[in-house]
Amino acid sequence: MxxxxxxxxxxxxxxxxxxxxxxxxxxxxxxxxxxxxxxxxxxxxxxxxxxxxxxxxxxxxxxxxxxxxxxxxxxxxxxxxxxxxxxxxxxxxxxxxxxxxxxxxxxxxxxxxxxxxxxxxxxxxxxxxxxxxxxxxxxxxxxxxxxxxxxxxxxxxxxxxxxxxxxxxxxxxxxxxxxxxxxxxRGVDPPEEPVEPAEPGTGWWREAVAGVRFTLTQPVLRAMTVYLVGSALMEPLIDGVGGRRPRGEGDHEGLLVALSVVIYAAPVAGALAAVLLHRRVGTFRLAWLAVPVTQPFALLLALTGTAGGPLWYLLGEFVPRAGWAVTVVALLSHRQVITPGRLLGRTAATLVLFTGLAATAGEFLKLPLIYLTNVFLSEAGFPERLPVLALGTFGVLAAAIPLMRAGRLAGPAFPVTAPPAVSPRED
CATH class of the missing domain: 1.20.1250.20 (MFS general substrate transporter like domains)
Structure with missing residues (x-):
């Protein structure tokens, strides 16, 4: 233990x-x-x-x-x-x-x-x-x-x-x-139980499937998977139309460059916020609460072509990035707490596989949507970025709903059970 x-x-x-x-x-x-x-x-x-x-x-x-x-x-x-x-x-x-x-x-x-x-x-x-x-x-x-x-x-x-x-x-x-x-x-040698051979007939593939099954059936881990997959699928849509800085001239352009540097520091601010708030709010509650509080700010990126464009650009980029950092740090920490030691590697592998596939699909999805938005909706008088931004933003919010529902199950001592087809090793 x-x-x-x-x-x-x-x-x-x-x-x-x-x-x-x-x-x-x-x-x-x-x-x-x-x-x-x-x-x-x-x-x-x-x-x-x-x-x-x-x-x-x-x-x-x-x-x-x-x-x-x-x-x-x-x-x-x-x-x-x-x-x-x-x-x-x-x-x-x-x-x-x-x-x-x-x-x-x-x-x-x-x-x-x-x-x-x-x-x-x-x-x-x-x-x-x-x-x-x-x-x-x-x-x-x-x-x-x-x-x-x-x-x-x-x-x-x-x-x-x-x-x-x-x-x-x-x-x-x-x-x-x-x-x-x-x-x-090499100098880190915590007490670990010796690795025992797997049960007869339990191969690598069966153990991998057991890890995937556990991740998708354990309620809190399943909610995490849904959110990470949904956000990985939707984020390319937001980045595809929100990553362009508003135009500026002279000193105004220098201000935009400075704002870009500040925006790149948003994940650091989010990580620090997670440290300051996780004890008061609760790690898992903080993870899902950061999504509805920060993600809607991405819609402000549709206003970067209006008066006050640099301000909308700063808020629309900085706040969601910081909130994403809060959620990632909190979810990782909570997963490490509730997952049995013998399954931590396989649950991480399952999330890597699913989120990687979702991010790849999101890259392919954003191209036709951005094209259709620029061709058709801009002629109708709509801000050309708003439809894609709205789709991505509300998609991320919808992906966080399972996290909110699983919040009542995510107490500090939430018990977990492992399927029978797993290796017997546990830290």
């Missing part, structure tokens, strides 16, 4: 290792592939292969990775993924430095890197309750979320230098952070 008071040294070592792991993943794989396209002069179809390898490999391997995390010691998985990530990043840095344009080679390395990152995140989130204690999950998850957000904000600025030196240096720095995380995770 999870100890209520883990030693400070073990907790500090794990937190430092987790922060190093996040620094090693501060540049998304999609951005790395895009940088290779621009700097090495690859064709668009070659870039598509690289991007597809980085995006599809974690989805296709999500369920096996979840079983791996649940069947092996989480510390060993964290060390292995840290070393694999470091080697992959160094390989990409060397390829960039030598101007290696082998598309297949880069795609394979990117696929390995993306898979290692996915497995590392699953193992870290599954290992966290037994190391830091359940009462500190929200602050720790918020800290890790802030590192990712700050990295996403600074990565475009770092990689925008086309001198050919910055990119390899950034990749090597990420590799060093990944290797450091592996070293730090």
């Amino acid at each position: 999870i100890s209520s008071g883990p030693p400070r040294r073990r907790s500090a070592s794990f937190l430092t290792g987790a922060l190093s792991q996040q620094l090693g993943m501060c540049v998304p794989t999609g951005m790395i592939g895009f940088v290779f396209m621009l700097s090495l002069g690859t064709w668009y179809h070659q870039t598509g292969l690289i991007q597809a390898a980085a995006l599809l490999s974690p989805l296709l391997l999500a369920l096996p990775l979840g079983v791996l995390v649940d069947r092996r010691r989480r510390g060993s998985v964290l060390v292995a993924t840290g070393l694999v990530s470091a080697l992959s990043l160094v390989s990409l840095a060397v390829a960039f430095w030598l101007r290696v344009t082998g598309t297949v080679y880069i795609a394979v390395v990117m696929a390995v890197l993306a898979t290692a990152w996915a497995a590392g995140e699953m193992a870290r989130d599954a290992h966290m309750p037994s190391v830091v204690g359940r009462e500190r999950l929200v602050p720790v998850n918020a800290a890790l979320f802030c590192v990712v957000s700050i990295g996403s904000l600074s990565a475009p600025l770092m990689l925008g230098d086309d001198s050919g030196i910055v990119v390899p240096v950034v990749l090597v720095a990420m590799a060093v952070a990944s290797a450091a995380s592996a070293l730090l995770f």
Whole structure:
């Protein structure tokens, strides 16, 4: 069982290792592939292969990775993924430095890197309750979320230098952070029950199916899945029409650039708000309450072409992004509390698979909707962004309804039961 008071040294070592792991993943794989396209002069179809390898490999391997995390010691998985990530990043840095344009080679390395990152995140989130204690999950998850957000904000600025030196240096720095995380995770050794062999006839596929079944039948986890899938499907619609800044001239344009920087910091503000409010409001209640309070502000993006456009742009982008961060941090922390330790990897894998598929479908859905909006509704006098924004906003609100209904089941000691076809390991 999870100890209520883990030693400070073990907790500090794990937190430092987790922060190093996040620094090693501060540049998304999609951005790395895009940088290779621009700097090495690859064709668009070659870039598509690289991007597809980085995006599809974690989805296709999500369920096996979840079983791996649940069947092996989480510390060993964290060390292995840290070393694999470091080697992959160094390989990409060397390829960039030598101007290696082998598309297949880069795609394979990117696929390995993306898979290692996915497995590392699953193992870290599954290992966290037994190391830091359940009462500190929200602050720790918020800290890790802030590192990712700050990295996403600074990565475009770092990689925008086309001198050919910055990119390899950034990749090597990420590799060093990944290797450091592996070293730090080696010093984390919380009491874990030994991994016992699975029951006869229980293969990896059966265990993966058991994890999916548990996620979709447990009421609170099912509500989380519905919300994450619905928001992943609808968010591309909002981003597709809301991501364009209002036009400005002179000093006004400088103001818009400054507002964009503030907007990129919204996830950090949301993570901090989750830390400040989760004890007073309740973790799960805070997760679903943030959606109806913040998501309707996205409709203000339809007013960016009117007087006061910068203000509507700031509110329409900043508030929903901050609310999304609150919800993500709170849902992750609550999932770690209510899920049995032996199923944490597989529930995470199920969510990764479903949300990834939904986000991909959302990207395809937004293109015809935006086209129809621009062609037909703009001629009728409607703000051309409003219909798509309304569809996306109300879609996210509808996806949060199961979270609200499940709120009465999400008490601090909500019991969970696991299906029989699972591995016997539990932290």
